[in-house]
Amino acid sequence: MTSVVVARSTLHHLNRCWFPALITSAKQSIRPCVLPQYARSSCSVRVRSFAAHRAMGKPKVVFVLGPPGSGKGTQCEKIVQEFGYTHLSAGDLLREERNREGSEYGALIEDNIKNGRIVPVEITCALLENAMNKTIQATGNDRFLIDGFPRNEDNLQGWTNKMADKVEQQFVLFFECSEQQCTERCLKRGESSGRSDDNAESLKKRFNTYINDTVAIIKHYEELQLVKKIDASAGPDAVFEHVKAIFGEQK
Ligand SMILES: Nc1ncnc2c1ncn2[C@@H]1O[C@H](COP(=O)(O)OP(=O)(O)O)[C@@H](O)[C@H]1O
Numbered sequence: 001m002t003s004v005v006v007a008r009s010t011l012h013h014l015n016r017c018w019f020p021a022l023i024t025s026a027k028q029s030i031r032p033c034v035l036p037q038y039a040r041s042s043c044s045v046r047v048r049s050f051a052a053h054r055a056m057g058k059p060k061v062v063f064v065l066g067p068p069g070s071g072k073g074t075q076c077e078k079i080v081q082e083f084g085y086t087h088l089s090a091g092d093l094l095r096e097e098r099n100r101e102g103s104e105y106g107a108l109i110e111d112n113i114k115n116g117r118i119v120p121v122e123i124t125c126a127l128l129e130n131a132m133n134k135t136i137q138a139t140g141n142d143r144f145l146i147d148g149f150p151r152n153e154d155n156l157q158g159w160t161n162k163m164a165d166k167v168e169q170q171f172v173l174f175f176e177c178s179e180q181q182c183t184e185r186c187l188k189r190g191e192s193s194g195r196s197d198d199n200a201e202s203l204k205k206r207f208n209t210y211i212n213d214t215v216a217i218i219k220h221y222e223e224l225q226l227v228k229k230i231d232a233s234a235g236p237d238a239v240f241e242h243v244k245a246i247f248g249e250q251k
Pocket residue numbers: 066067068069070071072073074075185186188189232233234235236237239
């Protein structure tokens with residue numbers, strides 16, 4: 001597997017800002033799936049210093065929201081290919097941390113995921129910030145799709161307090177899709193995903209969380225006129241035509 005390795009000293013410096021216990025292995029690697037195409041195919045990625053990077057402006061962030069199974073991950077992969085963003089999935093980062101040997105948050109993360117609840121923001125935001133910093137250091141790419149975050153008031157507050165001033169919020173992509181259609185997609189995905197939450201019981205809870213907690217976050221961003229809503233009920237390529245039009249409008 002191709003991977004980009006970041007020096008331990010750099011990570012220790014970065015991790016001091018957040019939960020130091022998160023991600024402390026000797027070498028950290030970014031999985032190719034979170035890197036844009038050009039970074040995957042090259043071993044000699046360009047590394048910029050923070051000072052040089054700051055001179056370029058703040059990292060740009062697009063939040064990607066929608067119910068479970070609405071196609072957030074599928075569309076993010078296409079956006080990465082076409083527009084060169086880096087895709088950071090909050091769910092993937094949490095699953096990775098849950099699986100990391102020695103993680104003190106593994107059990108807590110799994111309990112929340114299985115029950116469709118949202119993990120405390122201190123953990124999720126630390127994982128996101130670390131992943132952003134590692135990507136910028138390793139590739140210089142400072143445009144991020146943050147998928148599945150913020151999902152509740154705790155997520156929003158934590159991000160606002162810790163990260164909002166450090167980034168340029170471009171917009172929020174919202175994939176709209178019915179519960180029935182999303183449930184069918186997730187149950188199908190569950191046949192091969194190995195995910196502990198792609199089953200009927202967990203899905204019911206995940207949808208309750210979506211309706212009770214996430215919808216209010218989307219409304220909040222709608223009031224700020226930041227939401228770009230997309231009908232996600234069609235097939236992946238048809239949905240991407242709409243996505244493309246939105247990203248094409250950006251500078
Ligand atoms: N537009 C679509 N039409 C039909 N199936 C889709 C579509 N988008 C994604 N899928 C499938 O539905 C499942 C959930 O998609 P995914 O992108 O993982 O959603 P999310 O990240 O929102 O949970 C996957 O198995 C994926 O292949």
